[in-house]
Amino acid sequence: MNLAVAQAPQTAQAAVHARLRGVTRVFEGKLSVxxxxxxxxxLARGEFFSVVGPSGCGKTTLMDLLxxxxxxxxxxxxxxxxxxxxxxxxxxxxxxxxDASFPxxxxxxxxxxxxxxxxxxxxxxxxxxxxxxGFMGLKDxxxxxxxxxxxxxxxxxxxxxxxxxxxxxILLDEPFGALDQQTRLLMGDELLRLWRETxxxxxxxxxxxxxxxxxxxxxxVMSARPGRFIDVITTGWPRERDSAIVADPAFGAVTARLxxxxxxxxxxxxxxxx
Amino acid sequence: xxxxxxxxxxxIAVIAGSIALVELLCQRKxxxxxxxxxxSEMMTSLWHMFGSHKIWDDIAQTFSTVALSFVLSxxxxxxxxxxxxxxxxxxxxxxxxxASYYSIPFFVFYxxxxxxFGLNTIPxxxxxxVFATAAMVISTLNGLDRVPRVMTKTARILRLSPxxxxxxxxxxxxxxxxxxxxxxxxxxxxxxxxxxxxxxSGGGLGFSIAYAYNDFDSQTMYALMMFVLLIAVVMNGALxxxxxxxxxKRARA
Numbered sequence: 385m386n387l388a389v390a391q392a393p394q395t396a397q398a399a400v401h402a403r404l405r406g407v408t409r410v411f412e413g414k415l416s417v418x419x420x421x422x423x424x425x426x427l428a429r430g431e432f433f434s435v436v437g438p439s440g441c442g443k444t445t446l447m448d449l450l451x452x453x454x455x456x457x458x459x460x461x462x463x464x465x466x467x468x469x470x471x472x473x474x475x476x477x478x479x480x481x482x483d484a485s486f487p488x489x490x491x492x493x494x495x496x497x498x499x500x501x502x503x504x505x506x507x508x509x510x511x512x513x514x515x516x517x518g519f520m521g522l523k524d525x526x527x528x529x530x531x532x533x534x535x536x537x538x539x540x541x542x543x544x545x546x547x548x549x550x551x552x553x554i555l556l557d558e559p560f561g562a563l564d565q566q567t568r569l570l571m572g573d574e575l576l577r578l579w580r581e582t583x584x585x586x587x588x589x590x591x592x593x594x595x596x597x598x599x600x601x602x603x604x605v606m607s608a609r610p611g612r613f614i615d616v617i618t619t620g621w622p623r624e625r626d627s628a629i630v631a632d633p634a635f636g637a638v639t640a641r642l643x644x645x646x647x648x649x650x651x652x653x654x655x656x657x658x
Numbered sequence: 659x660x661x662x663x664x665x666x667x668x669x670i671a672v673i674a675g676s677i678a679l680v681e682l683l684c685q686r687k688x689x690x691x692x693x694x695x696x697x698s699e700m701m702t703s704l705w706h707m708f709g710s711h712k713i714w715d716d717i718a719q720t721f722s723t724v725a726l727s728f729v730l731s732x733x734x735x736x737x738x739x740x741x742x743x744x745x746x747x748x749x750x751x752x753x754x755x756x757a758s759y760y761s762i763p764f765f766v767f768y769x770x771x772x773x774x775f776g777l778n779t780i781p782x783x784x785x786x787x788v789f790a791t792a793a794m795v796i797s798t799l800n801g802l803d804r805v806p807r808v809m810t811k812t813a814r815i816l817r818l819s820p821x822x823x824x825x826x827x828x829x830x831x832x833x834x835x836x837x838x839x840x841x842x843x844x845x846x847x848x849x850x851x852x853x854x855x856x857x858x859s860g861g862g863l864g865f866s867i868a869y870a871y872n873d874f875d876s877q878t879m880y881a882l883m884m885f886v887l888l889i890a891v892v893m894n895g896a897l898x899x900x901x902x903x904x905x906x907k908r909a910r911a
Contacts, residue, residue, distance in 0.1 A: 453814055478815045482808040487908040488830045498816045501826065529907045549816075 401429040401585045402450060402553060407459035408610075409445050418610040419445045422459060425604065425613065427553070427585055432576075434588040434596035436642060437606030438653035443589045446611065447555050450587065451478050463553065477551030481558035485530040485541045492517070492526040495544045502549075512548050519578070520544040536567045540574075547578060556588045560595070568592070569627045572599055576626060593646070597638040598629055605645045608652040615645050695880050703881035712866070713882075720851060720862040723779050727786030728847040732840060734787070735794020742795075743802045756799075759792040764850075768857055777860055786850035790843040797839025801832030834905060841897050845890075852886065 408421035420442035427433055435443050448454045449461060455470035463473050486494050495516060499509045517523055520540045530538050539559055546554060556575075560568040572595060579586050590596050596603045603617045619638050621629060629635050677697050683689045684696035695703075707713045742749045764785060771781035809831050813823035829836070855864025863886055870879035 451815060453811060472815055472817050474817070476815070478811075480808050480811065482806060484806075484808045484812045486809075486827070486830065488833065488904075497826075501816060501818055501822060531907065531909055 399428055400426050401431075401464065402427040402587075403460075403462045404450070405460050407446075407449060407456045407461060409442065409449060409454070410457040420449075420609075420611045421456075423612050427587060430583055430585055431601045432579055432586045432588070432599055434590055434600040434603045435606060436590060436593060436596045436603060436646065437611055438608050438646065438650040439591075440653055441606045441609050441649070442611030443606060444557055446606075447478070447557050447587070447589055450553075451476055451555055475552040476555065477546035477549055477553070478555040478557065479539070479542050479546050479559045481561040483530070483535070483538050483542070483562075485538045485545075487530050490527050490529055491522055491533070491541050494530070494541050495522075495548050497545060498549045512550075516544045516548045519581075520547070520574070536563050536571065539563065539571070543575075543578070547582070550582070551584060553585045553587070554582075556586065558590055559588075561591065568595060569598075569630075573626045575599060580623060593639050593642045594630065594635075597635055597642060598625075598627060603638075603642060605642060606649070608649045614649070617641060617645075692876075695876050697884070699877070700880045700884040703877040704885055707878065707881055716861060716863045716866050716882075719779065720855065720864065723782045723862065724786060724844075724847050724851045726779075727783045727790060727851060728844050730783070731787045731790035731843045731847060732794050735791045735839065735843065736798050736836070738791070739795040739798025740802065743799055749799070756792060756796055764788055765853060765857065768854055772858060777858065782851050782854040782859065782862070785854045786847040789850035790846035793842035793846055794839040797835050797842065798832075801835030801839070802828070804835060805831040834901075834908070837897075837901050837904065841894070841901070844893060844897070848890065848893075 402425075404423060404425040406422045406424065408423070409419045411417040411419055423446070435446065437443050445454070449456050450463075450468070452468045452470055452472040461468040463476065466473065486497065489497065492513060496509050496513045499512065504512075517526055520543065522537070522540060522544060525533060525537065530541060533541070539562075543559065560571050563571065575586075575588075576599060588596070588599060597619065600619055601621070603619065604613045605615045605617065606612065607614045617638065620634075680689070680694070681696050681698060684691070684694055684699075742752055767788075768781060768785055771784050775781050775784070805828055809827050810823065813827040818826060851862070852864040855862035856868045859865040863882055867879055867882045867886070870876075870882065
């Protein structure tokens with residue numbers, strides 16, 4: 385078997401996998417906070433799209449909206465042509481920055497968790513879990529509990545738990561945020577490998593400009609709150625790429641461009657003058 | 659020898675040493691036989707008592723009463739805790755009451771309970787229940803507060819139904835705190851029931867200890883006291899081992 389995702393029903397707009405139009409999110413309360421938008425975005429099927437922006441600009445809010453974990457105050461979101469209404473649609477998987485591995489389950493049971501709850505046939509579960517365990521390099525740790533693993537390995541378990549469900553859109557909210565730089569580069573290579581193998585669309589939220597520049601087909605740069613896209617940069621990297629790309633002069637140019645766009649927004653976010 | 663084995667052996671040595679010391683003091687009559695009998699005599703007396711129907715009736719009554727008040731307090735404490743966790747305003751109003759709950763001397767209400775329900779096991783179940791429930795409510799609130807938000811987000815991403823999310827994610831994530839609630843609820847049920855039997859009851863271990871005390875029957879009284887102590891130690895020890903087994907899996911390396 386491989387991890388290639390099941391093809392979604394073809395529509396007239398098959399190239400657009402997910403679409404946001406005029407999406408705004410305001411958190412009501414004693415002090416109403418306009419967190420996001422209005423914002424438009426088209427995610428092409430199979431592309432690797434990263435979102436960078438200053439702290440508190442609404443990146444995670446954007447991911448929650450796209451995942452159906454919360455509802456927009458205004459605007460529409462569609463995934464594979466169907467509206468997303470505050471409920472997670474079939475075909476979306478997500479990995480978060482915080483450790484979300486279940487400490488009471490072994491690595492194998494963590495990975496099989498979603499399949500078991502979905503009532504998948506046990507033989508099929510075993511086949512898919514075995515494949516993902518091999519793919520993510522977790523073969524020696526199947527009987528271990530998350531507490532016995534490093535932060536990077538636990539994040540692999542979370543990615544494996546998402547991958548085994550064969551999502552067509554994978555949302556990653558700073559999944560390597562808690563890892564050291566070397567591990568992040570290596571995990572980036574793993575991510576590119578699984579992206580090529582699965583053919584899934586990936587939306588990566590990150591603080592790290594080099595990570596966004598290295599991994600992405602396109603990078604959306606967000607303004608300070610309320611977050612809007614101030615620019616979307618196309619990197620032009622070939623599909624077959626890895627972390628060696630950081631030595632390419634074009635990589636430096638992309639990163640520099642990202643920083644020039646972000647610098648004034650980051651200063652705004654911390655309340656300083658640029 | 660591992661550190662845990664050494665700690666365990668030290669614990670056993672302290673208990674055994676204390677018992678040996680009391681045995682010695684009693685045997686040498688430094689502690690008068692009118693005040694206390696030696697632990698060896700307590701054990702012999704207890705052994706003989708196991709041959710009579712009376713003790714088994716007492717054990718059955720006390721244990722069934724404790725079991726009922728424990729089950730009821732855990733169910734009600736968990737349900738109420740989960741409910742007020744979902745209603746933050748109600749919780750804010752009730753928090754100070756929960757914090758000062760154990761400053762109320764509940765046993766003063768025991769005569770009232772007997773007047774309401776009669777001299778049977780119901781007042782004992784109620785006193786055990788009232789004594790144990792708050793511990794379960796507080797532990798449930800603690801546990802639910804500490805379920806990481808990312809876990810509930812993960813449950814939603816995995817498209818679990820709300821009931822399934824609670825059963826498969828929230829409860830296991832909160833389990834260490836809920837377990838503390840179970841331990842406390844069992845201890846408080848035990849204390850409530852035995853103390854209630856002691857004050858006024860027609861049977862049960864507490865009643866038999868009080869009866870033997872009033873009858874100057876030191877053999878029976880100390881034998882039953884030792885039995886209650888042993889049961890408390892065994893139950894607590896078993897729960898401790900179970901809890902340690904659960905926490906060991908989760909402890910970060």
